[in-house]
Structures are given as structure tokens and as C-alpha cells.
Amino acid sequence: MQEQKIYGRREGAVGHVVFNNPAKLNAVSLDMWDSFVGVLDDYEKDPTIRCVVVSGAGGKAFVSGADISKFESERANAEAQARYETISRRGYEALYEFSKPTIARITGYCIGGGMNLAACCDLRYCNDGARFGVPAARLGLGYGFLRIERLSRIVGLPRAMEFLFTAKQYSAQEALDMGLVHGVAPADGLDAMVDGITSAIAQNAPLTIGLAKAAAREIAKPESQQDHARLEKLAQACFDSEDYKEGRRAFMEKRKPAFQGR
Known part of the structure; x- marks a missing residue:
């Protein structure tokens, strides 16, 4: 083989x-x-x-x-x-x-x-x-x-x-x-x-990391081609996510968060 x-x-x-x-x-x-x-x-x-x-x-x-x-x-x-x-x-x-x-x-x-x-x-x-x-x-x-x-x-x-x-x-x-x-x-x-x-x-919030990477790719483009609206939608998705709730709860409960990427 x-x-x-x-x-x-x-x-x-x-x-x-x-x-x-x-x-x-x-x-x-x-x-x-x-x-x-x-x-x-x-x-x-x-x-x-x-x-x-x-x-x-x-x-x-x-x-x-x-x-x-x-x-x-x-x-x-x-x-x-x-x-x-x-x-x-x-x-x-x-x-x-x-x-x-x-x-x-x-x-x-x-x-x-x-x-x-x-x-x-x-x-x-x-x-x-x-x-x-x-x-x-x-x-x-x-x-x-x-x-x-x-x-x-x-x-x-x-x-x-x-x-x-x-x-x-x-x-x-x-x-x-x-x-x-x-x-x-x-x-x-x-x-x-x-x-x-x-x-x-791997322990951090996937949606937040995905937003950061998407922003990095947009920054690399000429300003006229940058899709700021897409990045705003991704940021809003972070605030609407279960992971955001989990992050807040974990902080208050003094434990590591268990993020699911949703």
C-alpha cells in the first residue's frame, strides 16, 4: 500500500x-x-x-x-x-x-x-x-x-x-x-x-475567535473592499450566543467556561 x-x-x-x-x-x-x-x-x-x-x-x-x-x-x-x-x-x-x-x-x-x-x-x-x-x-x-x-x-x-x-x-x-x-x-x-x-x-469561545480571524482577513484587504457589515453581524452573533451566556455564568461562578460554538 x-x-x-x-x-x-x-x-x-x-x-x-x-x-x-x-x-x-x-x-x-x-x-x-x-x-x-x-x-x-x-x-x-x-x-x-x-x-x-x-x-x-x-x-x-x-x-x-x-x-x-x-x-x-x-x-x-x-x-x-x-x-x-x-x-x-x-x-x-x-x-x-x-x-x-x-x-x-x-x-x-x-x-x-x-x-x-x-x-x-x-x-x-x-x-x-x-x-x-x-x-x-x-x-x-x-x-x-x-x-x-x-x-x-x-x-x-x-x-x-x-x-x-x-x-x-x-x-x-x-x-x-x-x-x-x-x-x-x-x-x-x-x-x-x-x-x-x-x-x-480550544478552550476559548469559537465564535469570538472566528470573528477575530474574519476581521484579520478584512484588514488585509484594501479599505474599499472591506466588509464591515459582515463583521458587525458576526459580532452581534457573539452577543446573541449561548457561549456569551456561558462565559458570563462561568465568570460569576469562578470556573472555566465550556464553550460549544453556538
């Missing part, structure tokens, strides 16, 4: 999506993108999933980018590249538009497409051996607007230009200093760091 290159697993209220191609440092091919979207879609529809962690198998890489060994078959010319771009963009957009919090758990190399993937997540945590880079200029690849824009929004345009112009790799500490990641842990402490974040998210 062929090993799954993308698989999902759940731990309580946390859904995990794992890029499982360690022999190629979790490089991504077209079929992997299709599987990735399928796992996310399942988590999106599951109300018991409160957040999602994206990671790479093997410990040596988060995602090292596209599978260059398949460039001749999947990206040999502009037409083939357009098809690849359509499919890979669907994967990135599925992650970026996912309605629940997403966390990139980064070990080892986070390169090229891995950087794009991490930038589509809401939060990013890495081990102290992680390496970050965008080697497009060494391969002659064209980087699209959204990829540059999302990286720029996280680290600032000058730093994003340095990534793209030099194609150099950056250390975990450098990534922390520039705001690319939210935290760095020793290899044996990364799971505990990520588990602490997912545990906090």
Missing part, C-alpha cells in the same frame, strides 16, 4: 495536517495539493475542530517547496506552469481562507512553497534548527503578487525584498527577530509550545 503523502489526524479539538514526503524534505507535488485541500475541507465542516496545525514529517523539514524532480512533467513550460499554479493556489487559498485558527509547526527547512504555506497560517512556531528562505531567484521562478504581499505583510516589504533578491536562508532566531515566527523552541520542546497554544485556543 502506497504511503499517504498528505494525511490528517486529530487530537481532541485539534486537527493536524501532515506533509509526509520526508525523503524529499516534504517537497510538494500536484497530487499532494489535492489531498491537502481535501483534509482541510473535512476539518472546515467539523464543528468539533477548533484549530488546525500544519506540519512536515521526518523532523528535517516543514515543507521544502515544490518537488523540483517533477518540474519537467508538471512545470515544463508556461502552460504547464499555469495549471500547476491553479492547483497549488487552491491549496494556499484553502489554508488562508480557513475559518478557524491555523498554526504552522515548523521543523528544519521552510523553503519556497513552505514559506508560502507558513505565511498562509495565522501563527507560526519553529524549532531552533529551522531554516527559512525563498530560492526563486536561483531557479528562475516567477513569484506572484499574493505570495510577495503575504510575506511582506508579516516581515515588512524591505525584508521581503531581501528574501527574494538574495535567495539566502535565515535562522530560527533571525525569523523570530523579524516577526516571521511567534516563538522558537528546542527540538524537544516544540510540541509543548504548540500544544500550549492549541489548548488555549
Whole structure:
């Protein structure tokens, strides 16, 4: 039986999506993108999933980018590249538009497409051996607007230009200093760091968190395209929810609230 290159697993209220191609440092091919979207879609529809962690198998890489060994078959010319771009963009957009919090758990190399993937997540945590880079200029690849824009929004345009112009790799500490990641842990402490974040998210009110994420996505748009009315409806839904009642009762009773997402 062929090993799954993308698989999902759940731990309580946390859904995990794992890029499982360690022999190629979790490089991504077209079929992997299709599987990735399928796992996310399942988590999106599951109300018991409160957040999602994206990671790479093997410990040596988060995602090292596209599978260059398949460039001749999947990206040999502009037409083939357009098809690849359509499919890979669907994967990135599925992650970026996912309605629940997403966390990139980064070990080892986070390169090229891995950087794009991490930038589509809401939060990013890495081990102290992680390496970050965008080697497009060494391969002659064209980087699209959204990829540059999302990286720029996280680290600032000058730093994003340095990534793209030099194609150099950056250390975990450098990534922390520039705001690319939210935290760095020793290899044996990364799971505990990520588990602490997912545990906090899972215990909090899903409607409130959903509103916060929706607002973040609207803020990223040009002001003329921001849907403030939608955000007001989401805020009103929080105040009309059973979770709001539960939050008030729990506060008065000095206990932890048990939110249901309704």
C-alpha cells in the first residue's frame, strides 16, 4: 500500500495536517495539493475542530517547496506552469481562507512553497534548527503578487525584498527577530509550545475567535473592499450566543467556561 503523502489526524479539538514526503524534505507535488485541500475541507465542516496545525514529517523539514524532480512533467513550460499554479493556489487559498485558527509547526527547512504555506497560517512556531528562505531567484521562478504581499505583510516589504533578491536562508532566531515566527523552541520542546497554544485556543469561545480571524482577513484587504457589515453581524452573533451566556455564568461562578460554538 502506497504511503499517504498528505494525511490528517486529530487530537481532541485539534486537527493536524501532515506533509509526509520526508525523503524529499516534504517537497510538494500536484497530487499532494489535492489531498491537502481535501483534509482541510473535512476539518472546515467539523464543528468539533477548533484549530488546525500544519506540519512536515521526518523532523528535517516543514515543507521544502515544490518537488523540483517533477518540474519537467508538471512545470515544463508556461502552460504547464499555469495549471500547476491553479492547483497549488487552491491549496494556499484553502489554508488562508480557513475559518478557524491555523498554526504552522515548523521543523528544519521552510523553503519556497513552505514559506508560502507558513505565511498562509495565522501563527507560526519553529524549532531552533529551522531554516527559512525563498530560492526563486536561483531557479528562475516567477513569484506572484499574493505570495510577495503575504510575506511582506508579516516581515515588512524591505525584508521581503531581501528574501527574494538574495535567495539566502535565515535562522530560527533571525525569523523570530523579524516577526516571521511567534516563538522558537528546542527540538524537544516544540510540541509543548504548540500544544500550549492549541489548548488555549480550544478552550476559548469559537465564535469570538472566528470573528477575530474574519476581521484579520478584512484588514488585509484594501479599505474599499472591506466588509464591515459582515463583521458587525458576526459580532452581534457573539452577543446573541449561548457561549456569551456561558462565559458570563462561568465568570460569576469562578470556573472555566465550556464553550460549544453556538
